[in-house]
Amino acid sequence: MGPGATCPWRGPLPRLQVWTWIEPVVASNQMATSLYDAGLLLVVKASFGAGAFSNHSASPSPRGALEDQQQRAISxxxxxxxxxxxxxxxxxxxxLGWLSDHYHRKIAICVPLLGFLLSRLALLLKVLLDWPVEILYGxxxxxxxxGGFSAFWSGVMxxxxxxxxxxxxSVRLILIDLILGLAGFCGSMVSGHLFKQMAGHSRQGLVLTACSVSCATCALFxxxxxxxxxxxxxKPSKSVDTVSGTAGTYRTLDPDQPDQQSAVGHPPAPGKAKPPKTIIALLFVGAIIYDLAVVGAVDxxxxxxxxxxxxxxxxxxxYGMAAGYTIFITSFLGVLAFSRCCRDxxxxxxxxxxxxxGAILLAFVKETYMFYIARAAMLFALIPITTIRSAMSKLIKGSSYGKVFVILQLSLTLTGVVTSTVYNEIYQLTMEKFVGTCFALSSFLSFLAIIPIGIVASKQASSLRYGDIAEK
Structure with a gap:
């Protein structure tokens, strides 16, 4: 009897498809990623150490100038x-998303995991063999x-x-994000300690990168x-307005469902006659603008x-990276609470x-405790993108999940690349004047992203009003 088998008198078996759980893959891979991200930053910083600049300088430079040179090199x-x-x-x-839709869902997960493993191995070899830092570009x-994270996360979703x-x-997807956050938190908490193993040795960071490779290997296997x-x-819903946690927001826009009002003799309301493409486009715009804000600040x-x-x-x-992962926990708790009384x-x-x-608070951070206060203000920062994915999944066919999710993720990735480049340039230009410029810009973009989401909410409210009138 397969893992998806059911008993006619009991429904799904109690050992509910244990082997279908994606969480162990997410946890192992994110543990490897958090170790890799911390190791990459610290290895690059060591490669562009002050000695690398003083050796190329005829006269000694003040510490502040060397630190600025190092910052620019890292940036x-x-x-x-x-x-x-x-x-x-x-x-x-x-x-990869197309292949996962047409052949096997695991294609969009296993191939990116292989790429993750190879990149972790490259960092390990850089530390072990003292290769030039440029090898990490390859x-x-x-x-x-x-496929990178775009294909992997689309497959997971x-x-x-x-x-x-x-x-x-919404709860299911934010739960996956919670697992990712917990794994990232644990990895970040231990990353600094693992990097300091073999301190003073030319292969500093070897233990950290080896652990990252091990976790990536576990995820792949x-x-x-x-x-x-x-x-x-x-399952198809029996009524138009009974989707838990969304208050009927999306049922009327599901292209797979027939127009139930027409079936009972009511003419379709003007608000419901429109296809969901407008709603999907607005959700895309909101996700992209918000991602611009997040990626810029995080980078x-x-x-x-x-x-x-x-x-x-x-x-x-x-510890600072670990603080960033706590939003996965608080966002999960937020969705659990808000989904009972709020629309998506x-x-x-x-x-x-x-x-x-939180971003505007980061712009004025001067002490370490202020940094953690700003991070605490971002406690629900993960909710938007995850909830947007959930909303989109209710508007499209299940057979199109791979393609639609990967298009969304690629859009976020592409705009994120542009944002990362622009923000790094802005940071270099303003770090001696107002170092919080990038965070202030992120705050503005975050509030700007509310506009398309507000339009979606107004369209849904109109759709519900037309539905009530038709029923009466």
């Missing part, structure tokens, strides 16, 4: 690295050609959507040998904490306001 590295990481998936991610390109009912889909694709749990934070006024060491860098659009706006408030 320039990340500009190129993020460009490679963001652009190369454009060549393969969509086709590793990033290889990672991207395997597709499996999560297939294995959940529409009423509980689990997805290949253990993970099973769940059967779709989506600048590692550079911001390394220099004055914070000047963090390796352990503090790990309301939850999205709450998340955007949360991030925008």
């Amino acid at each position: 320039n590295f990340y500009i190129v690295y993020n460009l490679v990481m963001g652009l190369t998936p454009l060549l393969s991610a969509y086709w 590793a990033a390109a290889l990672n991207g050609l395997c 597709a499996l999560g959507s297939l294995g959940s009912s529409e009423g509980r889909r 689990y997805s290949l040998l253990v993970l099973k694709v769940p059967e779709s749990m989506a 600048v934070i590692p550079l911001f904490v390394l220099r004055e006024p914070l000047s963090w060491n390796q352990v503090q860098v790990g 659009t309301t939850m999205i706006v709450i998340g955007m306001v949360s991030f925008g408030s």
Whole structure:
């Protein structure tokens, strides 16, 4: 009897498709990623250490000048690295999503995991063999050609959507994000300590990168040998306005459902005659603008904490990254609470306001405790993108999840690449004047993203009013 088998007198078996759980893959891969991200930053910082600049200078430079040179070198590295990481998936991610829709769902997960493993191995070899830091550009390109995070996360969201009912889909997807956040938190907390193993040795960071490779290997083998694709749990709703947590927001826009009002003799309301393409487009716009805000701030934070006024060491860098992962926990709790009384659009706006408030606080951080206060204000920052994915999954056919999710993720990735480049340039130009410029810009973009979501909410409210009139 397969994992998806059911008993006619009991429904789904109690051992509910254990092997269909995507969470172990997400946890292992994110543990590897958090270790890799911290290791990459610290290895690059060590490669562009003050000694690298003083050796090329005829006269000694003041410490502040050397620190600025190091910051610019690290920033320039990340500009190129993020460009490679963001652009190369454009060549393969969509086709992996198409293959996953037409042949096997695991294609969009296993191939990117192979790319992740190879890039982690490249960092390990860089530390072990003291290769030049430019070798990491090639590793990033290889990672991207395997689909990168765009293909991987689209595959994860597709499996999560297939294995959940529409009423509980927002909770299901945010639960996956919670697992990702918990794994990232644990990895970041230990990353600084692992990097300091073999301190003073030329191979500093070897333990950290080896652990990252081990976790990536576990994720790949689990997805290949253990993970099973769940059967779709989506069921047609019997009434137009009974989707739990959305208050009937999306049922009227489901292209797979017939016009129920027409079936009972009522003419279709003007608001419902429109196809869902407008709603999907507005959700895309809101997601992209919000992602511009998030990516810009997140990319600048590692550079911001390394220099004055914070000047963090390796352990503090790990703790700071871990603080960023706590939003996965608070966002999960927020969705659990808000989904009972709020529509999806309301939850999205709450998340955007949360991030925008935290970003403006980051712009004026002068002490470490102020940084954590700003991070605490972002407690619901993860809700918008996850909820937008959930909303889209209720508007499209299950057979199109792979393509639609990968298009969304590629759109976010491409705009993120542009944002990362622009923000790094802005940071270099303003770090001696007002270092919080990038965070202030992120706050503005976050509040700007509320506009398309507000339009979606108004369209849905109009649709519901027309539906009430037709029923009467």
